[in-house]
Amino acid sequence: MDNIIYQINGTKTSSKITLPSTVFGIKEVNHNLLRDAYQSYLANGRTNNAVTKTRGLVSGGGKKPWRQKGTGRARFGSSRNPIWRGGGIAFGPTGLENYSRKINVKSKRTAIKHALSVKLANKTVLFIKDSDLKSTKTKILATSIKKLVGESSVLLVVKEKTDNLVLSTRNISNIKLVSFNYLNVWDILNADKIIIDATIVPDIEKWLNAGIK
Numbered sequence: 001m002d003n004i005i006y007q008i009n010g011t012k013t014s015s016k017i018t019l020p021s022t023v024f025g026i027k028e029v030n031h032n033l034l035r036d037a038y039q040s041y042l043a044n045g046r047t048n049n050a051v052t053k054t055r056g057l058v059s060g061g062g063k064k065p066w067r068q069k070g071t072g073r074a075r076f077g078s079s080r081n082p083i084w085r086g087g088g089i090a091f092g093p094t095g096l097e098n099y100s101r102k103i104n105v106k107s108k109r110t111a112i113k114h115a116l117s118v119k120l121a122n123k124t125v126l127f128i129k130d131s132d133l134k135s136t137k138t139k140i141l142a143t144s145i146k147k148l149v150g151e152s153s154v155l156l157v158v159k160e161k162t163d164n165l166v167l168s169t170r171n172i173s174n175i176k177l178v179s180f181n182y183l184n185v186w187d188i189l190n191a192d193k194i195i196i197d198a199t200i201v202p203d204i205e206k207w208l209n210a211g212i213k
Contacts, residue, residue: 003120005127005198010147017127017198019120020205026117030110034118036103037111037185043101052092055080061087108185109208115188124191127198133158133165141168145175145195152192157183159200180204 005015019025055061061080068075082090103111119125126148145154154175158165161179169177178187180200188194196204 003125003127005129006148008128008133008141008144008148010144013129015129015198017201019201023113023205023208024116024120024125026114029114029118033107033111034114034185034189036101037108037115038189040101040103040108041184041186043099046099048093048095048097048099050093051095052089054090054092055082055088058086058088109210111185112183112188113208115185116194119188119191119194125194125196127196127201130159130197130199133197138168138171141175142172145172148195149193153190155187155191155194157194157196157200157204159197159203181207 002016002018005013005017007013055078058080061078063079065076065079066073076084078087080087082088116125128148151174156169156175156177157180158177159180161177165177169175176187176191180196180203183204
């Protein structure tokens with residue numbers, strides 16, 4: 001699988017890169033695995049900030065509303081029982097919930113390969129020269145990315161997030177910078193375009209195929 005290498009300003013170079021079919025050329029995509037990896041990413045980032053008060057935590061209600069018998073009404077021991085207005089919440093969130101969903105490393109990396117294959121098949125993955133990223137400034141990078149992919153949301157995949165790259169991209173709202181070994185299915189599938197440093201393709205292949213037979 002050969003793919004053209006671009007300059008960051010959108011110009012095609014005469015160079016091509018051969019892509020590993022085990023990472024970018026998977027034909028039978030496992031959509032169930034993609035869904036599981038996607039949902040796992042969202043679940044593991046979910047916080048449990050919601051907390052409700054039970055009848056024991058709501059203030060007031062210490063006195064029995066009326067005597068137990070003889071009134072013709074149902075017996076109640078507190079005005080803070082859950083079926084009364086102003087009462088406690090039954091079975092509400094406590095703040096101790098664990099929403100995380102486990103997915104093993106092999107499945108996670110396989111899902112990333114399937115996601116990359118889907119995006120490449122849809123022609124939304126571009127490869128650029130490494131030298132174009134080394135000394136890029138924010139204004140230059142923003143203009144160049146716009147020439148390359150327009151106003152699309154971009155996932156920029158590099159070998160490592162250098163200080164210069166972080167400073168260059170942090171104020172560009174449609175670019176997310178990520179090191180290749182921090183790729184995840186959510187970022188890949190939600191990006192309109194994925195721009196990958198062409199020199200790190202072997203590193204991506206090695207990382208995703210590590211320990212997988």
